[in-house]
Every structure is written in structure tokens, then in C-alpha cells.
Amino acid sequence: MKQTIKDKVAVVGTGLSKFGENYTLTYHDMVIDAAFAALDDAGLSVKDIDAAWLGTSYPDESGLEGNSGASLAEPLGLYPKPVTRVANYCATGADAIRNGAIAIVSGLYDYVLIVGVEKMREVPSRGTLLARHVLKTHPLLCKGRTMPGLFSLVANRYFETYSGYDPRKTLSSVAIKNHFNGSLNPKAHFQRVVTEQEIAASPLVADPLRILDCCPTTDGAAAVVLTSREIAERRGHDYVLIKGIGMSTAEGWYSLHFNPEMDFTSFRASRDAAQAAYDEAGIKDPSKEIGVVELHDAFTSAELVDTEDLRLFGRGEGGRMAMEGVTSLHGEIPVNPSGGLKSFGHPVGATGTRMAVEIVNQIRGRCGSRQVRSPKMGLLHNLGGPGCLGIVMVFGR
């Protein structure tokens, strides 16, 4: 019979560094902050960890660390344990968890540690993610593309396809919601509310997307500790189970834009990953069964299509649901209660892991003023590259 992952892997510890322009913190500092917070939460010490996974997507941005698991072992003193570095565009942090979870199911290790971390600031002007797209991509194909530009292609097609929307108001409703949630989160990069006027007045980045439609450039680290359900039970951890994981590789780095089947209002990578995760978790109607969602809102237009790809709403309804408050903190399906990428930025390797931290703690009921009403199941979602990768992970008790 085919192996499954459902109810076999338990998250027993979570931790975050501060997310922000962490000029006072090194890469190692952020790793230590997040990892020790997770270990403390689990009541463990470094010695208890049998293997680890480091999620870092762009080590050469800061030029110093992240190209190998050694960058995790060194600051924590994890020697001589095996540590693997994972890189999978924006799905890095979640894919690192997926790899750790598979290792737990294998039975080879009792406790594994996953840390997702990225240093995006403190780089020379050509070292940013944008400059990377300009200078380090194919000399000809897609030259001119930026990530906000991709989600501008999406926004323009979305509002061309679905009538009855005021594009500016619809996009802004997502930014307003996520910034409000972030204002309640002491770990967020941006902890202040933004208004519709502010958003509409902010400079254009890729029409119609303005600066406040885009996530900021941020440093940060997140960590989780995983073990088997048996060990979690036996040792009395406050644990949340992984119910299902789906990961789909759908496109290459350049191919999305040349694919005649791409309609730019949906990403196959997200749809297929969600379907696989729901099948594993036994979820038939996510709009009724999922109580809290952290999804990939790198840009406001992304959140609209993500909610539809996750089948929380029907095609073309994502905008309406955002406008009507269905996805707000106390709405029917709260989306990005942490504040999302909008408030936390997108330290690429950290994001997926950070989302897991939020979902697990929402299910545990530990989110204070951000707590959503008793979620039975929650999910995280990342969309990586220009539509290359999708990953969805469902959690529950």
C-alpha cells in the first residue's frame, strides 16, 4: 500500500526571529534567535536534534552564508549531525519542512530541526532580488521581467476577465487587511495600519501595482521542530499534526510566459499542490473545512488568485471575498492573520517556515490579539518562482 504522511508527523516547537531591516543582526544571529525559540518551545536542547534542514534561497545575496547546511550547524553547534540545505525559490522554507517530515516518516530520526532564513538587506545595490532578475538571468529571454511585473500581468488579466471590480479598491482591500493584521504582530516588519489613500498615493511599481501592493525587502528567520506522533504523545508535547503535504513543480524559470495554457488568473502549481494536500488530508470542501490560511501574498493580486487556486472561493470570486471581509481576521476564512508577506516581507528561505509557525500557533490558540476563532485545520501555501512551484501543507490536531 502507498505510504502516506497524514497524522504521522508532529510539530512540537516553533520560533521566529524579528522580521525587519535587521542591520544589528547577522545571518547567524537570526538563526540562533529562531532555532532556540523553537527548541525552548519544545523543551529540547541542541543535542536532542538528530538531523536538520536549512532553507535559504539566495545565499549569494549577502555573499556570506547559506550555500550549505554548515551555515545552520555552525551557529547552533549542531556538529556532527547531518544538515541539508534546501533551495526551491519561494517554496524553500516550506519544502525544508517537507523534507524534514519525510525524514521523520522514514523513522531514521527522532527529532529534526528546520530553519528557514534569508538576509535580503545589507547587500550592494546590484545584490537585491530585483537586480538579480536584471543581471543574472538569461541574456535575452524574458528580459524586462520583474516579480511585481509578473503579478501585474496577473492583475491586468484578472480585471480584464472578471467584470464588476474596481481594481484599485479590490487590491487595496488585501493590503489594508494584511497590514491591519501585521499591526497586531510584534515580530512583523511593518506593524502599522495603512489606509486606502496612502496606498493609492504610493508610487507605481508595475501598473497597476503600487509600492504598498508589494511585500517589503526583509531579513528574517523561522524555525520548527518535528518529531513522530508517537514520540510527541509519549513525551507530552503540545503538538500539531501535519495532515497533508502537496508540492507541484509546474513550470521552468522562463516557460510560464510562453505557455499557451497559462491564463494568468490561476497557477497550476498552486492548484495541483492544493489538490494533493487536500487528498492526503481527506479534505473534500476546503472552503468549509479550512479554518485559517497563510498564503503567498507577495503582491496583493497574488492573494486574489491564491484564494481561488486553493479552492477557498470560486474562480473570479477572490476579489469579492476580500472586499466583503470574508478573509479578514474575524471573517469566515481568515487569510494571513500573521500579517502575511505584506507585513513580514519575503526573506525567501524563511517565509514558508514562518507560515508554518503561524498556522501551528493559531491551532494551538497562542496568537493573542491575532487569534482566529478555533481553527480545526489550517494551511500554508507558497508559490515559487514565476509560477514554477506550489506547496501546500495542511495542519490540524
Place this chain on the structure above:
Amino acid sequence: MFRVPRSTVGETWGHARAAGERPIASYDEDSLTMAADALAKCIGHPLCPAKPDGVFFASTTAPYWEKQSSTLLAVVSGLGRSAITADFASSLRAGTAAVKSAVDAVSSGAAKSLMVVASDCRPAQPGAPFEAWTGDSAACLEIVGDERQCVAEIEAIHQVNEEFLDVWRRSDEAFVNGGDPLFSGPHGYVRLVSESILGLLQKANLNQSQINRIAVNGPDYRSYQSALAKAGFSQDFVRRSDAGHWLAHGDTGTTAPFAALAQVLMNSQPGDKVILAAYGNGNCDCLLLRVNDRINEMKSLSPGPNAPTSRILDYPQYLRLKGLLTDESLNPYSSPALLWKEQKQNLLLLGTKCRQCSTFAYPRRRVCLKCGSKDDFEDAGLGRTGRIYTFSVERVFPSPGPTVCMAVADMEGGGRFYAQVADCEPGELKVGAPVELCLRKLHDGGGYRNYYWKFRLSRVNC
């Protein structure tokens, strides 16, 4: 391509206000991309006989001192590995030098037909008095050996060579230089052009009254008038020949004689005798053409003069495009080996068609995504026209302009393409808008020119 009112150029420098508009290439164009455009239109013309045997490129502003431009032109035009290619340079008469060589080639039977494309971005120093009258332009014509296929036959050729310093540009200079025009006008251009024309008339045993029109370049309108008067032509003849061309085009380098010829031919009748002349630095070529019946076919196939649709810029925008108000220069990754490996895909726009399941793929694929067959495909061309499916306006991508417009388009015949949209204002992008592909210079990554395709909104060109 854009236009700058000549008056704004003059105003900036306190020169006399000049009339009309100066054509200017965009930052992603150069003499090679403009030539590619003209060449594509000419080869695609219904009157153009089957695939030519080669292409000659004439310019004083080629993108390289050392790297032939006609090669790339032959490649993107699909002329094959054995095409005859050559660059002609160093003088405003380079275009007619190329024509003469093409005539020799088709006369000897070395080729059935050859394309001659002249293209220049005439480089004037900001503030130079003639700056407003320089322009960027390209023109293409085809020389054929079979007289049944041509619209005009070349009946006689005469040239004059004299060592003369009037206008020059040293290899270490960016801008065209010149001596005292009060000397070099009358004693250079005027004398030598008239001498060359008179020599041609004598060779052909004709007198001035038997010539219907002349197409010739010149440094300014007054010199042009004087040269023709000295060659014995009437004022009426001068007016008839020019017909507003000088005002419209000005001094567009090697292109100028051909641009003038295009205008002259459109105003000609079968049986007319027309002179094509080009002058540069003491050299003057004169060719006698006899227009034949096919000119009527050419006229009926050509759109009439259209109101130009390209955008009008102001002078600072012009300086920015000319790279004279420069940004930090971009040096993206590029690799000669990579570009060489990918020529079929990137320059010829050839995708792959799976032999097993007929699935078309662009970019090219060795492993079919639908049926999994490996290395079992044939080349299949991507269409050159299409309609916008969606678009974006990039404002943070570094560029000489404030925005980089991008579009995803469904291409004619199937497949999708994603690229920059050249010469485009953000407000012009609409889902469903028709677009065509044009060759542009993307950047100078690696230290060489990286040419690739961009979209351009389809509109009537002038």
C-alpha cells in the same frame, strides 16, 4: 522610432527655429535594427522576387568598428549560410557604392538578386548648427539581374573621386566634424555633384531636359539647389525632384539618397529617366535609371503618405535616447557560447514540433511535455504577429525610459511570446491589441550588442 520638432532643438541652443521634425531612433534601436526593419519590409514586399542571394549593409554608424553587421541581417532574414554579405562604410556615399557592387554581381551572374540596405543614426554634437537637420533612418532596395522583375533599370553609372575635406568623423570621435561650410559647400559638394551629373549625362548622351527627376543627398537645402543649378537644371526641376522631401527627412546619412529615390519613384511615370546620386567626402556616384511599367504596380501596392504615428519627444528626451544624458550602464550576464547555441530559438524564432504528437513548443524542447518523446522533433517557426493576452508596465526595471512595457501575446499560427513592447506608452497597452515583432538591441551585456525581438504595436507606418 520617434520625432523631435526641429524648433525645440533650435530653441535650446538659440539657433534659428527650423521647421518640421527630426526622426530619432529609440534607445533600443541602432543602424542594424533599423536596417533589419527595412529589410524585412522589402523582402516581404509582394513585388520582391524570391529569396535574395545576399545583403549589403551601408552605414557610417555601424554598431561595431570590427564585426560585420550584414551577417546578422542575413541570418534573421533566413538567407542561409552561403549568402553573399558585405558591409560598406566610411562615407555618405556608401549606399551607392553598395548598389554599384550589387549591380556588378548581378551583371556577372554571381547573384540573381541582392538586397542593399542603408541605415544611419547621424551623430551630431548637441548644439551643432546642423543638429536639427540630422536624422535617423534606414532604407532598403533590391538589385536584380532580370530586367523583367525590376521597377527601374540602371542604364549608366558615373563617379568622381576627389580627395576633399568637408565633413568627417575620426575613429576616436563621437560626432561628425566639419570645416568651414562657406568653403566646402561651393568648392566641394556643389562643384563635385554638378561635375558628376554632367559626366553621367555625357556618358549617356542626354541633356538636362531629358531627365525627369533627381534623388540626391546634401548637407543643406541651399547647397542642394546650387549643385543642381550648376549642373544646368531649372528651379522647376529642383522643386519637382524634392517635393518636400528635404523638409521631411533632412540629412539621414547613407539612407538619404534612397529615401529621396523612394519619393522620386512614387512621383514617376513609366519611361521617366531619373538620376540617383550620392555624395560623400569628395566622392560622388551618379546612376541613371529608366523607370518602367512595373512602377504603377509598386505605386498601387504602396500606402500613400500617412500622417506619422510615432511619438513626439522633447529635446531632453532626445538627448537621453542618444545616450548623451547617460544613466549608469547595465551589464547583464551574457555569453557568446550561449547565444551561439541558441540562435535558432532566439534569432530565427524557431520552436520545436514533436514528431510523435505534433505539439509545438517555444522555447525549444528536447523532451516533449505532452508525450515525453526525446530528441524527436522538427523546427517550426513562431508567427511574427499576434494579439496582446496580458501586459505589464515595469517601472523599476532599469532603462533609459521611465517604463519598460511588457506583453504576453498569442502569436499567429499558435504559441505564445513574452517580451518588451518597444516605442510604447503605458496607456497604449490593451488586451487584444495587435502586435508585431521587431529586432531591437536589448543591452550590451558581455561587452557586445545583444540583439533580440521586441513587440511593437501594429500601426500604419510612414
